[in-house]
Amino acid sequence: MAGPHLGRRAGARERGRVCLSRETAVTQTALITGGSSGIGLALSRRLAGRGWRLLWASLSEDEIAAARGDILTAHPDAVISGLALDLAAPDAPARVLDWAQGQGGCDLLINNAGFGVYGPSADLALEAEQAMIAVNICALHALTRLFLPVMEARGGGTIVNIASNSAFVPAPDLAVYAATKAFVKHYSEALTAELEEANSPVRVMTVCPSAISDTPFLKRAGMEGVRTFTSFTATTAEEVARDIIEGLDNKRPFVLTGAAMRRAMWLMKLAPAPVLRWMTRRETRRV
Numbered sequence: 001m002a003g004p005h006l007g008r009r010a011g012a013r014e015r016g017r018v019c020l021s022r023e024t025a026v027t028q029t030a031l032i033t034g035g036s037s038g039i040g041l042a043l044s045r046r047l048a049g050r051g052w053r054l055l056w057a058s059l060s061e062d063e064i065a066a067a068r069g070d071i072l073t074a075h076p077d078a079v080i081s082g083l084a085l086d087l088a089a090p091d092a093p094a095r096v097l098d099w100a101q102g103q104g105g106c107d108l109l110i111n112n113a114g115f116g117v118y119g120p121s122a123d124l125a126l127e128a129e130q131a132m133i134a135v136n137i138c139a140l141h142a143l144t145r146l147f148l149p150v151m152e153a154r155g156g157g158t159i160v161n162i163a164s165n166s167a168f169v170p171a172p173d174l175a176v177y178a179a180t181k182a183f184v185k186h187y188s189e190a191l192t193a194e195l196e197e198a199n200s201p202v203r204v205m206t207v208c209p210s211a212i213s214d215t216p217f218l219k220r221a222g223m224e225g226v227r228t229f230t231s232f233t234a235t236t237a238e239e240v241a242r243d244i245i246e247g248l249d250n251k252r253p254f255v256l257t258g259a260a261m262r263r264a265m266w267l268m269k270l271a272p273a274p275v276l277r278w279m280t281r282r283e284t285r286r287v
């Protein structure tokens with residue numbers, strides 16, 4: 001997929017130009033899909049605290065309004081614009097690009113919107129699985145492709161793609177969700193390498209959070225009573241946001257969020273494949 005943008009040279013410009021300190025970042029803009037909930041909202045709070053302008057593309061207009069009020073209470077000077085749309089719609093990524101460009105463009109794109117649906121694949125509605133693929137894969141891929149050349153033309157930027165710890169191992173009862181996150185991880189890591197080789201001024205960072213106890217995600221996915229490694233890798237939206245910001249500050253290409261998940265990853269690397277599959281099955285079964 002060596003598009004014309006990949007051959008361009010960054011020249012003297014710094015790769016992945018994002019300045020996260022409050023003093024230097026006043027005019028910078030972050031576009032966060034799903035910025036009005038969970039991880040997106042925790043990230044938004046931190047970026048608003050550093051003086052970033054925020055653009056959100058989320059599903060619910062009411063949720064955007066409520067989350068905007070929440071941020072403005074803590075940061076009265078924050079500048080936040082929202083676009084309510086269904087990212088599963090084929091024309092949604094192009095609409096997001098047009099809207100963001102109309103707002104002055106962005107220096108940081110965080111492809112965070114996503115959802116899961118729990119249950120045996122054969123029992124789930126085909127439409128529900130297809131919508132999951134449309135949001136978690138198609139919209140993320142299209143937004144990455146659409147914003148990449150625009151950021152290169154601006155002289156730099158960073159794209160953060162949110163995968164999951166589900167990206168590492170096939171997960172029964174989360175078959176399609178885990179497969180969408182495996183796509184995000186493989187695609188984003190390969191893109192990081194391609195952009196580095198091409199000396200592009202744009203960087204891509206891949207993020208793999210473990211199960212988060214305090215966002216609506218698990219409930220929305222119908223995963224009450226499912227362990228999903230929560231007993232030993234559970235994290236919070238705040239911890240995930242902190243680790244992502246730390247990753248951006250340090251220009252990391254890959255971030256595994258949460259200290260517990262980083263410890264568990266060592267065990268996963270040492271465990272034989274059949275043991276890993278047995279453990280995954282145990283953790284994805286409803287208790």
Ligand SMILES: NC(=O)c1ccc[n+]([C@@H]2O[C@H](COP(=O)([O-])OP(=O)(O)OC[C@H]3O[C@@H](n4cnc5c(N)ncnc54)[C@H](OP(=O)(O)O)[C@@H]3O)[C@@H](O)[C@H]2O)c1
Pocket residue numbers: 033034035036037038039040057058059060061063085086087088112113114115116135162163164165208209210211212213215216217218220
């Ligand atoms: N929570 C976990 O355990 C966990 C673990 C690993 C990875 N992740 C990943 O982290 C990301 C954020 O999850 P979260 O925990 O913060 O969940 P969340 O609070 O449910 O946030 C998901 C966001 O995505 C938006 N969204 C979902 N479907 C959409 C659609 N069709 N069109 C537009 N926006 C849509 C939601 O908008 P509305 O709220 O307006 O519907 C919401 O803002 C997801 O990609 C998820 O797969 C989560």
